[in-house]
Amino acid sequence: MDARGRYTAGNLPLGTYKVTVKRDGAVVETRENVAITVGANTDVSFAAANAAGSGVQTLDSVTVNAASLATIDVSSVDTRTVVTAEQLQQLPLGRTAEAIALLAPGVVVNSGGFDNGPLGGSLPSFGGSAASENAYYLNGFNTTTISNNLGGLTLPYGAIDQQEIFTGGYGAQYGRANGGVINQIGKRGTNEWTFGAAVIWEPNGLRANQRDIYWRPDSQASTVNNAAYRYARAANGLYQPASEAEANQTTYSAYVGGPIIQDKLFFFLAAEQVDSDGVRVGTNRDTDNGRTGGLTDYDYKQKRWYAKVDWNITDNHLIEVTGASDEAETNGSIYRYDYLARQRGSYFTDESTWKTGPTLFTGKYTGYIGDNLTVTALYGKMTTPDELTPFNYDAAGGPVISSAALQNPAYTGGTPRIGNQLVTSVSSPDREYKKTISA
Structure with a gap:
């Protein structure tokens, strides 16, 4: 904390915090349920604590309790949308990272019919970019599909704590993308036990x-x-x-x-x-x-x-x-x-x-x-x-046998050798990236 009472705490794990101001060991003021949003600043001010320490005596007061959010986050220059686990419980969405990404402005389903695997969501297009120009991240690690850059590794729906959807202006840590970035933050354990299960039948x-x-x-x-x-x-x-x-x-x-x-x-x-x-x-x-x-x-x-x-x-x-x-x-x-x-x-x-x-x-x-x-x-x-x-x-x-009629009868005894194989070639059957x- 500096001489003006300003303080910062960076790289905190996502979660809900309790922030307390103490003077001479005594609690002056407390903020409960301070939620941290990935990639953004959260302002926690203690104006009442400053007033109490300035020697000002309050004779009469009217106390108003309300929650307020900053209209503009001046600490960042990127264009992003953050969706939290609480919002995912309330919104009627498909259970894929791509369906969540469609909540961001300028994000639509791609026109090429590409999807994130046989059961994945249709890949999004950010601002008119191709589906192969996006990047996927999980807890800070690039999980974009290595072979063709279409889609990437994503979390089970119940494990998503927050999902960032970057549509522009993102920093160097989210490179290798000309379109948008989907960054998922997974949930973590706390001192409180949490559990749940669901079955969805269609x-x-x-x-x-x-x-x-x-x-x-x-x-x-x-x-x-x-x-x-x-x-x-x-x-x-x-x-x-x-x-x-x-x-x-x-x-x-x-x-x-x-x-x-x-x-x-x-x-x-x-x-x-x-x-x-x-x-x-x-x-x-x-x-x-x-x-x-x-x-x-x-x-x-x-x-x-x-x-x-x-x-x-x-x-x-x-x-x-x-x-x-x-x-x-x-x-x-x-x-x-x-x-x-x-x-x-x-x-x-x-x-x-x-x-x-x-x-x-x-x-x-x-x-x-x-x-x-x-x-x-x-x-x-x-x-x-x-x-x-x-x-x-x-x-x-075995291998495919083609043009059996052209086989030399001297070697086959007049009976062409044929097989059950119909596929002429298999490309990289055990490939791994x-x-x-x-x-």
Whole structure:
């Protein structure tokens, strides 16, 4: 505190604080429930305490109690929106970081159809920028998808303490972005035990049916793909029987947090799983009705978890250890579909199987060295496996054998050698991406 009574406290962990002014060991004034917002200053003034120490005697007074917020934060130059956990409990939002980001001015759904994984939200566009120009951060660590910069690792909904949405003017610590930045701060344990659980069920029976899509009745025959056009007209102009689609989704989530050692060591755990299954029917563009796969039974799963341990070594030295994961897996079976009879046919093949999702571990140290110096150090590593098995792939079938008719009869005895493998190549089947950051 300086000679004018002004004071600052930086890099405080997010939470609700009690601030007390003492003079000669006696409490003069107290502020309860002082909430800290990420990236912004919180003003806590004690005008009454100053008056009490100036020798002024108050004879009569009128006391008005009210809460006020500064209209302009002159301590920052960036353009941001901060959404807190309390607001998330009250607002009717999708349970994704992208849905929360749409609350910020100038943020809309991207026009390219990109999303954050098979069950993630549609990626946002900040001020007209592309979906690949954004950056994702979790507790200060860059979690943007390494392979294509589309989306990133995000928290289970119940683990979000605050989410910052930067739309412009952000500093160097949020680099590698030309669009916007989504920065999530995870919850931490306190001296009070907190826990909760939820199940969200979204059955297909409570959804409205989509409308079928038809070719234009007055469209003319084309010399390009003319056979497909004739078949489409034979199917009464049906292009896609969208009303046959089905979608069921169930979300399970739980969290718990509390003290391991009072005032010293705390933990917080959260987990969330989304199970989605249903049916989708493709467009009618094939000439041979019922011989190719047009209907898919799909099964998607997404698993998120978050764990955090906070250790107050002393009042001036803190250590935080964080782990998080956001894994997704897609499976499905493809069936033949008769567009004339609008009926499912026999099994055709398996849908492409995709397993992906990052796992993150970070460690952070914060030290308050005197009244004017704060030291922070962050180290973390994120690993993202990305396994894609294309449909028709037979792992036991060996390599594909093409042009069997050209094999030399002297070696084959007149019987061409063929196999079950239909896939000609698999690109990087065990690919894995890694990111290490220290600051």
